[in-house]
Amino acid sequence: MNQTAQQDLRDEEIVALCQKGQSEVFEVLVRKYMEKAFRIAFDFTHDVEEAKDLSQEAFLRAFSRIKQFDGRSSFYTWFYRLVVNICLDHTRRKGRVIWERLERETERGTEPMEIADASSSPDQEAMAGEAKRRADRTLEAMPNKQRTAFLLRNHQGLSIQDIAKVMKTTEGTVRVYLHRAVAALRQSLLEFV
Amino acid sequence: MKEPRDTLQTACRDFEEDLVLHYYGDGSAAERSRVEGHLQSCSSCQEFLDDLRKLLPKMAEPSELPPMFWDNYYNEMVEKLAIHQERHAWWKSLFAPMRGWMVPAFGTAAVAALAIGLVVGRGHWHYPFSQTQERIPQEILADTNQLEFFESMDMLETLSSLEALDGTKVQPGNNHHS
Numbered sequence: 001m002n003q004t005a006q007q008d009l010r011d012e013e014i015v016a017l018c019q020k021g022q023s024e025v026f027e028v029l030v031r032k033y034m035e036k037a038f039r040i041a042f043d044f045t046h047d048v049e050e051a052k053d054l055s056q057e058a059f060l061r062a063f064s065r066i067k068q069f070d071g072r073s074s075f076y077t078w079f080y081r082l083v084v085n086i087c088l089d090h091t092r093r094k095g096r097v098i099w100e101r102l103e104r105e106t107e108r109g110t111e112p113m114e115i116a117d118a119s120s121s122p123d124q125e126a127m128a129g130e131a132k133r134r135a136d137r138t139l140e141a142m143p144n145k146q147r148t149a150f151l152l153r154n155h156q157g158l159s160i161q162d163i164a165k166v167m168k169t170t171e172g173t174v175r176v177y178l179h180r181a182v183a184a185l186r187q188s189l190l191e192f193v
Numbered sequence: 194m195k196e197p198r199d200t201l202q203t204a205c206r207d208f209e210e211d212l213v214l215h216y217y218g219d220g221s222a223a224e225r226s227r228v229e230g231h232l233q234s235c236s237s238c239q240e241f242l243d244d245l246r247k248l249l250p251k252m253a254e255p256s257e258l259p260p261m262f263w264d265n266y267y268n269e270m271v272e273k274l275a276i277h278q279e280r281h282a283w284w285k286s287l288f289a290p291m292r293g294w295m296v297p298a299f300g301t302a303a304v305a306a307l308a309i310g311l312v313v314g315r316g317h318w319h320y321p322f323s324q325t326q327e328r329i330p331q332e333i334l335a336d337t338n339q340l341e342f343f344e345s346m347d348m349l350e351t352l353s354s355l356e357a358l359d360g361t362k363v364q365p366g367n368n369h370h371s
Binding site for chain 1: 209210213214216217219241244245247248249251252253255256258263266267269270271273274277278281
């Protein structure tokens, strides 16, 4: 099968081919989901190298478990769950380290990676930097489930239904997590509004 | 620079969760129309929604990474997959002659062999602790015998004390130790 034909395949078809032993087509899934996987990991870690390692680990795990995928959920829901679980394990292990890094950034006033656009004035940039740091700290302080629900909805654009599948919970519970996360963020960012 | 706000305008308790969903475009049509109707007449809920519109999109803005980063990412990933597959193939080839049904069969055979071994070998085995008595040095054994002798003496002394308390006469020639 040529590359163009592979690109046109649906996820379920790619998975079926992998399950039959054509594992080289898995690379299509890598190409398709690498950015999303990396972004989720980055939202959890705030570190490019860690995010790369964690998201790549998720791909390897998906690859080695592809035969266990039973198609009851979509591939991306199944894959997102792998990514999120790997990230949560990582943040549990490194929770303290992340906090310490954020503390250092605050002390040094390190400029975060994004948020301020090119047209912003220095004041606005400083303000945006501070807002970003505050938001990161609030997210870090949140219970894992609230943070996961928020990141998947706000940053990844997943539907409530899909988040419920990824987190293996009900839609009602996801709504509650999301509401609490948003309320906490709004409260902590009040002065920047 | 804009003056920062120092008071938090709270939304109506019954609507806050729905406002979050409304912001994300979630919720049923009925929920949406209920929220929209309420927003017409509630300034604090309107303000809450405006805050979300200002804050949340900024948080989701992804950092731009150069295309080279993604090329490297992809190539690295393909390499890792190849290594993983190679290892897996080696492992698989090791057990290639073993069919699926062979695993439980081997397991059953191993358990049976262990059971037979236990039954047949019973009585022929020597436990290390059965030889403990033999390994104790003679000096210590002699001390143990003396200890038993002194313990029996103590017992006789106690017996005679009890007899004295009880007023029982002790016949001459009977054991009497003081």
